[in-house]
Amino acid sequence: MQKSDAFFSLVKHSLKWITTGISGKTNLPEFVVTASMDNVDLWHCDSTKRELEPKQEWTRKLFKERPELLQFHLQRCLFNQQFFKAHMDVFKQRLNQTEGSHILQRIGGCEWDDESDELKGFEQYGYDGEDFISLDLKTGTWVAPKTQAVVIKHSWDADKERIKQIQHMLMSECPKSLQDHMPYWRSFLQRTERPSVSFLQKTPSSPVCCHATGFYPDRADLFWRKDGEEIHEGVEKGQTLPNHDGTFQMSSELNVSLIKHEDWRRYDCVFQLSGLTEDIVSMLDKTQIQTNWVSPSEFPVGPVVGGAAGVVLLLVISGVLYCCWRNRNDFQPVDDGLEKEETSSEGSKASQEEFSLAENS
Structure with missing residues (x-):
């Protein structure tokens, strides 16, 4: 064969x-x-x-x-x-x-x-x-x-x-x-599949998680850069894990607690995949971060909780939980x-x- x-x-x-x-x-x-x-x-x-x-x-x-x-x-x-x-x-x-x-x-x-x-x-x-x-x-x-x-x-x-x-x-x-x-x-x-890349954050004080999912093959890398240079301080990289459809997912967290707001755009998340000639680069932008966190002053009440907040929770929670950790029982x-x-x-x-x-x- x-x-x-x-x-x-x-x-x-x-x-x-x-x-x-x-x-x-x-x-x-x-x-x-x-x-x-x-x-x-x-x-x-x-x-x-x-x-x-x-x-x-x-x-x-x-x-x-x-x-x-x-x-x-x-x-x-x-x-x-x-x-x-x-x-x-x-x-x-x-x-x-x-x-x-x-x-x-x-x-x-x-x-x-x-x-x-x-x-x-x-x-x-x-x-x-x-x-x-x-x-x-x-x-x-x-x-x-x-x-x-x-x-x-x-x-x-x-x-x-x-x-x-x-x-x-x-x-x-x-x-x-x-x-x-x-x-x-x-x-x-033999196929090559590009991922979707998202920024996820549990709370405003939590690390920002760069999450890539849906890619194939698993020969890939995900890392953070500052001013175009790869950084390791304040970065915690997760494992590559399989999805149920045969693709993969991985994440890398950046501690943003000490980064000034005006400096956020100096950081980006880079995804590299075997078979792709170009990297997928995502600039760190607060407006692009997904979260299921709602401040107490803005927390909706009544039916809105089950509607708006529930929808946000369903859209984001799976990725957020992955960045915490995910066990897979085969x-x-x-x-x-x-x-x-x-x-x-x-x-x-x-x-x-x-x-x-x-x-x-």
């Missing part, structure tokens, strides 16, 4: 499906499936919309060229919804839970190292936000870190045929599907095939079909 320049930064590639089921009365869909490649969302399906939503331009292109794949994934999503509901019932039964809302999740997929050609598969389940049970592919047995999962472990260990099917899916079908997607994925990696415990013992063979078939992306995808 040939590699582009942008491709060299990615040695390991992964393809995975995250399935979530929710019991009880909530405002959330009862069933959700998200497919991702290298931690970038490919498509989404849930029990509320009952549609398959491509999340990337290249997946839209793939489904447009191969509409049968769109229908295949949609049918699998709807088909597995019923099995996942049965899985949830089994968990609640075994844990003696009759009331309340509970979350059952499954993450399954594979990882391929394109240098060593090493393959790894993973099949993990979680319940109510905690790791519950996972499959050890080498021994062909289930691992139960929770004592409550031991009874399910014994039941699943006895189903040798299902374990063999999962091993085949993870170590054969999933890697093939991953490599089938590579031509489209490579074009996705894996939440997940599930695939919790079936009742009398439906284990059908559950195995459903699990196998969910992983298959079609031979000619």
Whole structure:
């Protein structure tokens, strides 16, 4: 397989499906499936919309060229919804839970190292936000870190045929599907996307945050200058973090507490991106700073609070919070095939079909 320049930064590639089921009365869909490649969302399906939503331009292109794949994934999503509901019932039964809302999740997929050609598969389940049970592919047995999962472990260990099917899916079908997607994925990696750059500030006495988001690739730099010279004193640079759409964001804060108002225009924020010939330069200007702070004397009352102030808050708060810090959890415990013992063979078939992306995808 040939590699582009942008491709060299990615040695390991992964393809995975995250399935979530929710019991009880909530405002959330009862069933959700998200497919991702290298931690970038490919498509989404849930029990509320009952549609398959491509999340990337290249997946839209793939489904447009191969509409049968769109229908295949949609049918699998709807088909597995019923099995996942049965899985949830089994968990609640075994844990003696009759009331309340509970979350059952499954993450399954594979990882391929394109240098060593090493393959790894993973099949993990979680319940109510905690790791519950996972499959050890080498021994062909289930691992139960929770004592409550031991009874399910014994039941699943006895189903040798299902374990063999999962091993085949993870170590054969999933890697093939991953490599089938590579031509489209490579074009996705070769793109260059310019960011939007904003100035954010929590309060008038807080540092000013220069926030760039929506750029690709992640080979970028963001720094402050004074009179055209890069400065480091009073500057705190943040990490480059991924967005859900495969782009990136980063920030850099400048302590403006000791800067005279008339000197603000001597400062600017510079964003540099691999693939762009020109820098993106933003001059520090108080009128361009976004904030959700309102002085007590100007604070609106009554309905205005929920209107004007609320709109400003929604527009700015995500960027402001990023400049404070943002945690990203890639894996939440997940599930695939919790079936009742009398439906284990059908559950195995459903699990196998969910992983298959079609031979000619």
